[in-house]
Amino acid sequence: MDIGLVLNTLRDPAGVPFYPIVFQALYILTWALHIAFVLLALGGIPLALIGNAKKSIDDNWKKLGAHMTQVAKISVSILIVLGVAPLLFTQVIYDANWYVTNTISGLWVVAFIYILILAYSLWYWFYYANKNNSPIAGLVGVVSLLAFVGAGVLMHAFANESIQPEQWMNWYAPNGVIDTSGTNLHIDILRLAFMVSLSAPVTGIFLLNYVDYTSKCDGYTATYLSFVKNLGKKIATVGLLVSAVLFAVWVLTLNMLMNPLVIAIVVAVLVLLFMVIKESNSYITTLVLVVTALLISTLREVIRMNIMSKYGYSIYDYPMNIDWPTVIMFLTTFVGVGFTAVGFMLTMAWRAGRTKGIYTADATVTKLANATVGITIIWALIFLLWGIITVFKNTL
Numbered sequence: 108m109d110i111g112l113v114l115n116t117l118r119d120p121a122g123v124p125f126y127p128i129v130f131q132a133l134y135i136l137t138w139a140l141h142i143a144f145v146l147l148a149l150g151g152i153p154l155a156l157i158g159n160a161k162k163s164i165d166d167n168w169k170k171l172g173a174h175m176t177q178v179a180k181i182s183v184s185i186l187i188v189l190g191v192a193p194l195l196f197t198q199v200i201y202d203a204n205w206y207v208t209n210t211i212s213g214l215w216v217v218a219f220i221y222i223l224i225l226a227y228s229l230w231y232w233f234y235y236a237n238k239n240n241s242p243i244a245g246l247v248g249v250v251s252l253l254a255f256v257g258a259g260v261l262m263h264a265f266a267n268e269s270i271q272p273e274q275w276m277n278w279y280a281p282n283g284v285i286d287t288s289g290t291n292l293h294i295d296i297l298r299l300a301f302m303v304s305l306s307a308p309v310t311g312i313f314l315l316n317y318v319d320y321t322s323k324c325d326g327y328t329a330t331y332l333s334f335v336k337n338l339g340k341k342i343a344t345v346g347l348l349v350s351a352v353l354f355a356v357w358v359l360t361l362n363m364l365m366n367p368l369v370i371a372i373v374v375a376v377l378v379l380l381f382m383v384i385k386e387s388n389s390y391i392t393t394l395v396l397v398v399t400a401l402l403i404s405t406l407r408e409v410i411r412m413n414i415m416s417k418y419g420y421s422i423y424d425y426p427m428n429i430d431w432p433t434v435i436m437f438l439t440t441f442v443g444v445g446f447t448a449v450g451f452m453l454t455m456a457w458r459a460g461r462t463k464g465i466y467t468a469d470a471t472v473t474k475l476a477n478a479t480v481g482i483t484i485i486w487a488l489i490f491l492l493w494g495i496i497t498v499f500k501n502t503l
């Protein structure tokens with residue numbers, strides 16, 4: 108079978124609506140955001156569970172556990188929203204890869220949705236059970252964690268299968284017999300372990316941010332803050348070391364140890380380690396973490412591009428059919444609605460968290476709130492009008 112011919116034939120004959128490199132850059136950016144919240148959720152849940160187990164004997168753990176329960180809850184909702192973006196971008200430029208995976212692992216793709224619903228519902232159950240001191244809270248929380256990890260394993264398997272076109276035929280029709288069960292599941296344990304291990308440094312550095320932020324809020328004693336700071340430092344340091352080792356072994360199996368991007372990631376990890384040990388400003392440490400996440404996201408894409416180029420598939424020569432209305436609608440939504448609304452929510456949350464008693468919005472937040480409502484109404488009107496005009500133009 109000529110794999111390159113198959114891959115190129117499976118491309119969307121309508122072409123892509125804008126320059127492929129833009130979709131690629133957006134994929135790299137949005138996947139980094141997705142995984143950041145995945146890692147915070149996966150790292151926050153164990154801390155919440157420990158908090159639950161120790162709450163009757165340790166007030167520090169009791170408080171931290173309650174806060175991490177909320178952090179994990181919110182992270183899951185953000186990771187789901189942010190997961191949609193890279194999913195759309197990958198489907199535009201690597202459509203064949205994603206759809207083949209969804210065929211050979213169809214049963215797991217459907218199961219993924221139910222596993223995620225189960226995991227998230229159990230987390231809410233844990234939240235209420237913990238609040239009411241129910242004896243089964245811990246058990247419910249552990250099952251929720253296992254389900255979240257299961258969802259991550261599935262996501263990883265889909266990504267891993269999608270970059271092995273040479274195996275697709277074997278998986279689809281082993282020994283020439285078509286297998287329509289959709290039960291294929293192929294993981295790369297090193298890549299998966301590395302990805303999941305990153306939850307430790309991400310959560311550790313988040314705890315350092317938490318200390319810097321809450322140190323200016325009411326109700327946080329110096330003892331509690333130093334407890335969280337020490338814990339965050341420990342988790343981040345051990346996590347960075349473990350992730351670095353797993354990363355080195357993984358890239359070694361890919362023969363990429365000397366790749367400039369790999370070296371840049373190693374340097375970034377060393378800088379992070381230094382900053383965590385030196386107790387540098389945690390917000391600056393987080394900026395370095397964001398750069399590291401973007402480098403890792405870029406490396407995933409370089410690995411995929413290298414594999415695909417072996418088969419003569421390059422996203423850069425994907426047929427293009429620029430569709431300006433779509434592009435303008437997308438960019439104005441992304442920048443106009445997205446940036447204003449996110450800016451408003453973040454500014455409000457930041458300030459409200461530091462206010463004693465009831466929070467009243469100041470002039471900036473009020474302006475941002477009005478702008479968000481105004482822009483969203485205008486956006487909705489344009490969206491509906493545009494759709495209605497298009498439907499009438501095409502049918503009448």
Ligand code: HEM
Pocket residue numbers: 138141145186187188189190191193194195197223255256258259260262263264265266267269298299302303407
């Ligand atoms: C708790 C739930 C989830 C976890 C733990 C999780 C975890 C992961 C992990 C570990 C990867 C990296 C896989 C690898 O490169 O080997 C990944 C990739 C990805 N995830 Fe998630 N994920 C979750 C939910 C979601 C959801 C709900 C969506 C979409 C709405 C999503 C979309 C994606 C996409 C598009 C990729 C990249 C796939 C590719 O490059 O081929 N994820 N996820």
